[in-house]
Amino acid sequence: MTAYDNFFSSIAKSIKASEIREILAIIRERKDVISLAGGIPDPKTFPREELAEIAKRMIIEYGDQALQYSETKGILEVREMLSHFLLESRGISIDAENIIVTTGSQQALDLVARTLLDPGDIVITENPSYLASLGAFKIRGAQLVGIKIDKHGMRTDLLEETVKKLVSEGKKIKFIYTIPVSQNPAGTTMPPDRKKHLIEIANKYNLLVVEDDPYSYFVYDETVDVSPIKAYDSEDRVLYMSTVSKILAPGLRIGWIASPEKLTRKLELVKQYMDLHSPTLNQFIVAEAIRSGLVTRHAHKLSPFYKRKRDAMIKAIKEYFPENVWYTEPVGGFFVFVYVNKEGFDTGRLLRKAIDKYKVAYVPGQSFHTDGSGANSMRLSFSYPPPEIIEEGIRRIAELIKNEN
Ligand SMILES: Cc1ncc(COP(=O)(O)O)c(C=O)c1O
Incomplete structure (x- = not known):
């Protein structure tokens, strides 16, 4: 404990950086790794022109209030x-x-x-x-x-x-x-x-x-x-x-x-x-x-855009994943959740290896659980990569599931 620790509130002291988040931060720089980890929107969907026009108009017309x-x-x-x-x-x-x-x-x-x-x-x-x-x-x-x-x-x-x-x-x-x-x-x-x-x-x-x-x-x-x-x-x-x-x-x-x-x-x-x-x-x-x-117009465009990615992930899971995997098929959102029913399979422990050997990343599922369970689970996101990369990412995760425990 450095002397500064004494200044922190009990709330601040209770917040710990997660090792997993730190590992995931590293992969942003790794071009050879396919990340199915982050759950952020695909920036290609942002309606830039329309928002720029609206922002300018709001400042000019309503500046006294808007600022x-x-x-x-x-x-x-x-x-x-x-x-x-x-x-x-x-x-x-x-x-x-x-x-x-x-x-x-x-x-x-x-x-x-x-x-x-x-x-x-x-x-x-x-x-x-x-x-x-x-x-x-x-x-x-x-x-x-x-x-x-x-x-x-x-x-x-x-x-x-x-x-x-x-x-x-x-x-x-x-x-x-x-x-x-x-x-x-x-x-x-x-x-x-x-x-x-x-x-x-x-x-x-x-x-x-x-x-x-x-x-x-x-x-x-x-x-x-x-x-x-x-x-x-x-x-x-x-x-x-x-x-x-x-x-x-x-x-x-x-x-x-x-x-x-x-x-x-x-x-x-x-x-x-x-x-x-x-x-x-x-x-x-x-x-x-x-x-x-x-x-409303934008939401209508988002549906087919993300549907292609969801379909790519589910199709690849059906094609590549072994029988012992339980997974969800989402009607919306960005995520598929997976439980691997294999003795000792621990997604947190395997994340490093997944990145270094299999060149793929996911979010280990345990920290989403309230009771310490879920060591055999992972969250896979399809929101960011294009469909063909999603397919390859799932193929790599399938290899990890088959080869490791
Ligand atoms: C279930 C859920 N709640 C809340 C949020 C936070 O959203 P916001 O960006 O509005 O803070 C997210 C973001 O991913 C989410 O998935």
Whole structure:
């Protein structure tokens, strides 16, 4: 311990750099390695010209407002635009008063955690779940309880058993956190009966639900029901959050929460001390991108673009992977999740070898799990590389799975 360690807060001390992240950072420089690790959008999709035109117009026409400080909750016109957009695109009826514009969904997660969680509170999540959400909850001292998934997402039968047991033990569950559509990392989508079951459980045991929905605005199979849980929320207990990160560009850092009425004011007060407000100019840009139809047009283009990549990955998995691999087939999003049923197969331990010998990278799955399980799992992303590279990447992972343990 250097003397400086004494200055760190207990929260800062609890945050550790992950060795895996460091290994993955190295591969960015390695041109010979195919990376199926990062989950970022393909920059080829960014609507540069349109956004440049909108940005210029917003500064020139609305500069006095757009370059100024603004309301913590978000600019009223922007919240009104989001209210229309949520109704049209997701069937969510929410008044602009109960929308909070956030600095990406990541801030929405942090904001929810700061507003609702005390150390020791229980948060129920899918097991596996999104790493940065788990981190945002853990940092507030929450105890995570993961519910097993199958190919249709969270097993709500197990959710009910778990909630019942925890309640009977007198434990304090604050909320159920779920990514019902195109889950990160699992790539699963919950069918309507599971979403309804989840909300029934929340109603019965008086729990809040935090629904994280970055991926459902474009999917690859139109016949699949991707309606949000918020649409079934008759008791106003779902905090629904989303973002423009996947439907426009993550660098804009604009997200939102559609909040239960009784929580909105507190969320707003807590956000005030985080950043006063989310970037005003970017809020103007996003509102205009929605108003002008750019977001909707763009989402329609994203579906076929990413579908080709998803298809390339699934086809290659079917062709090259051995029988002992369980994998998900996503209807949207960027990820396929894989469990390798082979004694001693440890994706974390094998990552170095995968990079050096097989020239391929993935994200080891264990850290997405709440209970230390998942050493035999990995997350594969198809969002960034072109289809032919994805195919070769899967072929290399298949070799790793067959040859190593
Ligand atoms: C499930 C999930 N939630 C939240 C986020 C964070 O999104 P944002 O860029 O809006 O902070 C991501 C980003 O990948 C995600 O996959």
